[in-house]
Amino acid sequence: MEKIVILTGAGISAESGLGTFRDKGGIWTKYPLEDVATPEGFARDPVLVHEFYNARRVQAAAAAPNAAHQALARLQRDWPGEVVIVTQNVDALHEAGGAREVIHMHGTLAGALCGACGHRWQAPEVMNTKTPCPACTRPAARPDVVWFGEMPYFMDAIYDHLAGCSVFAAIGTSGQVYPAAAFVHEAIAAGARTVEMNLEPSAVVSSFDETRFGPASRIVPDWVDRLLEGRA
Numbered sequence: 001m002e003k004i005v006i007l008t009g010a011g012i013s014a015e016s017g018l019g020t021f022r023d024k025g026g027i028w029t030k031y032p033l034e035d036v037a038t039p040e041g042f043a044r045d046p047v048l049v050h051e052f053y054n055a056r057r058v059q060a061a062a063a064a065p066n067a068a069h070q071a072l073a074r075l076q077r078d079w080p081g082e083v084v085i086v087t088q089n090v091d092a093l094h095e096a097g098g099a100r101e102v103i104h105m106h107g108t109l110a111g112a113l114c115g116a117c118g119h120r121w122q123a124p125e126v127m128n129t130k131t132p133c134p135a136c137t138r139p140a141a142r143p144d145v146v147w148f149g150e151m152p153y154f155m156d157a158i159y160d161h162l163a164g165c166s167v168f169a170a171i172g173t174s175g176q177v178y179p180a181a182a183f184v185h186e187a188i189a190a191g192a193r194t195v196e197m198n199l200e201p202s203a204v205v206s207s208f209d210e211t212r213f214g215p216a217s218r219i220v221p222d223w224v225d226r227l228l229e230g231r232a
């Protein structure tokens with residue numbers, strides 16, 4: 001049974017109204033990344049960082065999955081082998097689209113993490129610098145998202161999946177954030193066929209066997225149809 005590993009990035013959620021890192025006018029461009037997506041930024045101004053993620057949590061909760069999320073859920077359901085979805089996104093749109101198992105390598109907006117004791121729990125809608133940890137009671141809550149300079153989650157499991165995959169697809173990722181940008185090389189070493197699907201070519205596009213460019217809501221369902229019909 002062929003295992004498919006799919007890496008998704010912000011580009012798959014863009015058509016659901018959630019901006020990407022580098023979009024002009026997107027939520028990210030109003031705030032410097034080093035202020036809102038690094039441990040140093042949080043240490044410097046935790047009020048600003050909490051406000052930023054509180055706003056993103058509200059925005060993500062109001063977003064609906066698009067045809068690309070739904071197509072990947074269909075692939076997971078109908079493919080005779082395993083389909084592993086690894087996402088860099090902190091939204092829950094894969095799950096909302098029907099995906100069963102999703103590896104959130106950069107954490108989730110729905111999660112809270114205690115900076116003091118490491119306890120994890122479901123984030124309240126609004127978090128602030130006084131939000132107590134349910135385990136140690138210290139007011140050290142932070143979003144359970146992986147910031148720049150921090151180690152992504154589940155890396156051992158992801159590398160195991162990549163080492164055993166026959167098909168690797170990267171969807172809507174810029175290819176500029178490591179280690180995810182290097183997953184294609186792991187997949188190639190495993191002998192996998194590789195495909196990039198993106199609005200525009202990523203920084204690592206030349207590594208892929210096949211490329212498809214266009215809106216994710218169009219090219220991803222098309223790719224899934226082809227796979228399930230044995231044409232890809």
Ligand SMILES: [Zn+2]
Nearest residue numbers: 114117133136
């Ligand atoms: Zn704690």
